[in-house]
Amino acid sequence: MNPMLERCPVCRSELVVTRLHCPNCQTTIEGNFYPASNPFAALTPEQVQFLLTFIRCEGRFTRMEEELDLSYPTLRNRLNEVIRALGLEPGREEIPPRPGSEERLRILDELAQGLITPEEARRRLLGKREETP
Secondary structure: OOOOOOEOOOOOOEOOEEEEEOOOOOOEEEEEEOOOOOHHHHOOHHHHHHHHHHHHOOOOHHHHHHHHOOOHHHHHHHHHHHHHHOOOOOOOOOOOOOOOHHHHHHHHHHHHOOOOOHHHHHHHHOOOOOOOO
């Protein structure tokens, strides 16, 4: 059985199902039925296959490199294409801003005075926000 089309292959408009049929009991129902929204319907068969491989490899690009015989940059680009096809924007890893020289000296002074722990000083020097419990 073929997968149900959700978009017209000619004009890309949303299709309406007008007939449902049960091959077991031969019941046929006619009307206007709209398919449930499927965010993956916009993906090409190749993109769906890529996603299945991604899931099977538990998101580990090293395993995907071996299985698909593709480089990391190629895999990353293909994943970004899938993300965009889903209407999302690939995230960019945000690097927290590091404190300026005056702030660094203040942190080191607080560490020297025993006001903060070495772990806290390291966290603040790296520009990381406070961890919430």
